[in-house]
Structures are given as C-alpha cells and as structure tokens.
Amino acid sequence: MGDGLGVGTLGTSDQGAFTKEKNGIYLKRAMFGYKPTDWLAVEAGLTKNPLYMVNAMVWDHDIVMQGLNEKLNYSLSDSTKLFGNFGQWIYSGKEVASTNGTSTTTRQNMVLAFQAGVEQAFTDTVSGKAAIGFYNYTANNTSNGTSGSSPSTAYIPTVGNTASSAGEIANKLGTNNLQLLDVLGEVNFMATSNVGVRPYAEYVVNTDASARQAAAGTSVAGLAKDDTAWLVGVTVGSANDYKSWKSKKMAKGDWNLNLWYQETGVYALDANAVDTDIFDGRLNMKGTTLKAQYNIEDNVAFNFTGAWGSRNNAQYGTVTTKSDIAGNIDNYNLYQFDVTYKF
Numbered sequence: 001m002g003d004g005l006g007v008g009t010l011g012t013s014d015q016g017a018f019t020k021e022k023n024g025i026y027l028k029r030a031m032f033g034y035k036p037t038d039w040l041a042v043e044a045g046l047t048k049n050p051l052y053m054v055n056a057m058v059w060d061h062d063i064v065m066q067g068l069n070e071k072l073n074y075s076l077s078d079s080t081k082l083f084g085n086f087g088q089w090i091y092s093g094k095e096v097a098s099t100n101g102t103s104t105t106t107r108q109n110m111v112l113a114f115q116a117g118v119e120q121a122f123t124d125t126v127s128g129k130a131a132i133g134f135y136n137y138t139a140n141n142t143s144n145g146t147s148g149s150s151p152s153t154a155y156i157p158t159v160g161n162t163a164s165s166a167g168e169i170a171n172k173l174g175t176n177n178l179q180l181l182d183v184l185g186e187v188n189f190m191a192t193s194n195v196g197v198r199p200y201a202e203y204v205v206n207t208d209a210s211a212r213q214a215a216a217g218t219s220v221a222g223l224a225k226d227d228t229a230w231l232v233g234v235t236v237g238s239a240n241d242y243k244s245w246k247s248k249k250m251a252k253g254d255w256n257l258n259l260w261y262q263e264t265g266v267y268a269l270d271a272n273a274v275d276t277d278i279f280d281g282r283l284n285m286k287g288t289t290l291k292a293q294y295n296i297e298d299n300v301a302f303n304f305t306g307a308w309g310s311r312n313n314a315q316y317g318t319v320t321t322k323s324d325i326a327g328n329i330d331n332y333n334l335y336q337f338d339v340t341y342k343f
Contacts, residue, residue: 030045030046031043031044031046032044032045039072039073039074040071040072041070042068042069042070043070043071044067045066046065046066047064047065047066047069049061049063050065050069050071050085051085051113051115051133052083052085052117052131053184054201054202054233055200055202055231055233055260055262055275056274056277057229057264057269057274057275058135058180058182058202058204058229058269058274059273059274060273060274060276061275062276065087066089067088067089067110068088069086069087070084070086070087071083071084071085071086072084072086078121079120079121080119080121081120082116082117082118082119083116083117083119083131084115084117085115086113087111087112087113088110088111088112088113089111089113090109091110091111091137091139091175109137109138109175110137110139111136111137111138112135112136112138113133113134113135114134114135115131116131117129117130117131117132118130118131124242125242126188126189127187127188128185128186128187128188129187129188130183130184130186131182131184132181132182132183133180133182133183134179134180134181134182135179135180136178136179136180137175137270139174139175139176175270175272176212176215177209177211177212178206178212178270179207180204180206180207180269181204182202183202183204184202184203185201185202186198186199186200186201188242188245188246189242190241190245191236194240195236195237195238195239196236196238196239196242196245197234197236198234198235198236200233200234200260201230201231201233202230202231203228203230204230204268204269205227205228206227206228206265206268209225209226209227209265209267209268212267225265226266226267226268226312226313226316227265227267227268228263229263229264229265229268229269229283230262231260231261231263232260232262233258233259233260233261234258234259234260235256235257235258236256236257237250237256237257238253238255239254250293250301251295252295252297252298253295254294254295255292255294256291256293256294257290257291257292258290258292259288259289259291260288260289261286261287261288261289262286262287262289263286263312264282264283264286264312265283265284265313266284266313266317269283271283271319272321277305278305278307278334279307279318279329279332280320280324280325281320281321281323282318282319282323284319285309285310285312285318285329286309286311286312287310288308289305289306289307289309290306290307291303291304291305292304292305299341299343300339300340300341300342301339301340302337302338302339303336303337304335304336305334305335305338306334306335306336307332307333307334308332308333308334309329309332310329310331311329311331
C-alpha cells in the first residue's frame with residue numbers, strides 16, 4: 001500500500017485526488033532547500049511532509065508534498081523551543097473548475113497549512129510537545145454537489161441500513177469545504193533506564209463540515225454533520241537513553257509497541273489523505289490499532305500490525321476514495337506481518 005509519487009503530482013498509494021503519473025523517470029522526492037538563518041529553513045519541490053504529527057490519522061506517511069515549505073525553530077531557552085511549519089502545496093497536477101451561476105473559472109487546487117507549537121523539557125528525562133494546526137483547501141466549488149479535483153464517492157445509506165450496497169445514496173465528496181483545525185501533542189519520558197514511554201493524543205474538527213454535508217446533497221433527514229476525528233494512544237519501547245528515545249530512531253535489538261484508539265467522522269477529514277494501512281483507508285470508522293516492531297538489524301525490522309474496528313456512525317457509509325474492500329464496512333479485522341529493509 002505504499003506507492004510514492006510520480007513527477008508533478010502529490011499523492012498517496014491508490015487514492016483519489018492524489019493522482020499518480022506514469023513517467024519515464026520516477027522521482028519520489030526532489031527538492032531545493034535554503035536556510036537563511038539558524039531558525040528558518042525553506043524547501044521547494046517534492047518534499048517530505050513538514051508537519052509535526054503524532055500519528056497518520058490526518059496525513060498518510062506515504063504522502064509527498066509538492067510546493068513550498070517553511071520551517072521555523074527558535075529556542076527561547078535551553079528547555080523551551082518554539083516551532084512553526086507552513087506549507088503551500090499543489091493538491092493535484094491539474095486545475096479545477098469553479099461554477100458560480102453561469103460563470104465558470106479555473107484555478108489551481110491548493111492546500112495551505114499552518115502549524116505552530118512548543119516543545120518543553122521538564123527534566124533531563126521528561127519533555128512535552130504540542131501544536132495547533134489549520135489546513136485550508138482552496139478549491140471550494142460546491143455547485144451541484146460536486147467539487148475539487150477527482151472527487152471521491154461517499155456511500156451514505158439510509159438510516160438503519162447497514163447493507164454493503166442496497167439502498168445506498170452515492171454523493172460526491174471532493175476537496176470542497178475542508179478547513180481542518182488540528183490540536184495534537186505528546187509526552188516523552190523514561191519508565192526505566194532502558195524503556196521509554198510516549199502517550200499522545202490528537203483532535204481534529206472540520207470547521208466547514210456543515211457546508212460539506214450540504215454540498216454532498218444528502219437527502220436523508222436527521223443526519224449529524226460528523227465533523228470531528230480524534231485519537232489517543234501510547235508508545236512503549238526500548239532505548240539506550242532518553243535522547244535516543246525522543247529521537248524515535250531504532251537500532252539493532254530495539255523493540256517498539258504502539259497502541260491507539262481512534263474515531264473519524266465522515267465529514268471530518270480528507271478521505272484522500274488518511275492512512276491507507278488502517279481500516280482500509282476509510283472514514284467513519286472507530287477502533288483500536290496495535291503496531292509492533294523488532295529490529296533484527298539497524299536497517300532490518302520485523303513488523304506486526306493489528307487493527308480492530310467498526311463503523312462509527314451507522315447512518316453513514318464508510319467513506320473511501322479507493323480501497324481493497326468493496327462496499328461499506330461494518331466490522332474490520334486486520335492481522336499483518338511483514339519484514340522491512342531500509343537501504
């Protein structure tokens with residue numbers, strides 16, 4: 001599930017508005033960087049997502065950003081650091097049409113990201129990190145219930161209908177009316193001399209969810225706007241010391257367990273951007289995920305992923321842009337073992 005990008009696109013593996021080109025020369029990342037001061041760095045091109053993340057609920061780790069990034073890091077003291085991450089990203093490699101009455105214009109579909117945060121060291125072995133972000137999708141055509149580039153299809157069943165296909169109402173959910181407010185944070189500390197612990201949490205609300213719901217053309221009365229997504233989790237793992245634990249780097253013999261619970265509303269997130277490895281890349285899901293890793297070598301790891309979920313709101317379908325499972329999902333169980341090799 002982890003394809004990268006072709007040149008001139010921004011995307012994740014097999015997902016709707018994040019398109020993938022077939023080019024003779026394939027580049028996943030190619031960028032230019034400039035650091036005019038010790039607290040500011042600017043990047044341009046195909047880059048890694050610059051945003052601080054505690055998990056992949058909002059942004060799949062496979063996504064490569066196309067456009068500009070600005071990263072700020074400023075130390076107020078030895079124990080307090082401020083940071084900011086900003087992005088101006090081309091969402092797809094083509095312009096989108098926007099209709100207002102009889103007038104139609106085209107423009108580039110963009111994502112504008114703003115994130116500010118603080119990292120605070122409380123002791124030599126305890127620290128906290130938190131941030132607030134806002135992600136605005138500029139293509140906002142809501143004419144006739146369709147909008148954006150390559151809009152995804154949301155399957156919205158009638159109230160009480162949990163069938164995979166019968167009685168469902170298909171509505172278009174593109175990139176219209178996505179203005180995401182994101183609050184997230186974590187704490188890092190050593191439980192013993194060689195075991196680290198990292199509790200974390202994240203809460204997201206789409207501040208324009210009511211308009212997004214209206215643009216979908218839902219004809220079922222009494223449906224909630226389902227505008228929030230949230231998770232809470234904890235990571236436990238081995239580490240030689242606090243510094244190596246906080247850096248999140250693993251070496252030969254290290255182990256790591258990451259357990260979290262999350263719920264996603266049908267209008268809360270961009271269905272093209274969420275983690276494709278968990279819950280089949282669907283919105284309107286809730287459940288628990290466990291990821292475990294043991295490093296056989298510095299660059300060779302044995303991995304296990306288990307995910308156990310169900311439909312979050314029975315009034316809605318489990319939204320996806322492109323998935324491995326047809327129709328809606330009522331219950332989901334995943335057991336996956338793999339070996340990764342980095343070179």
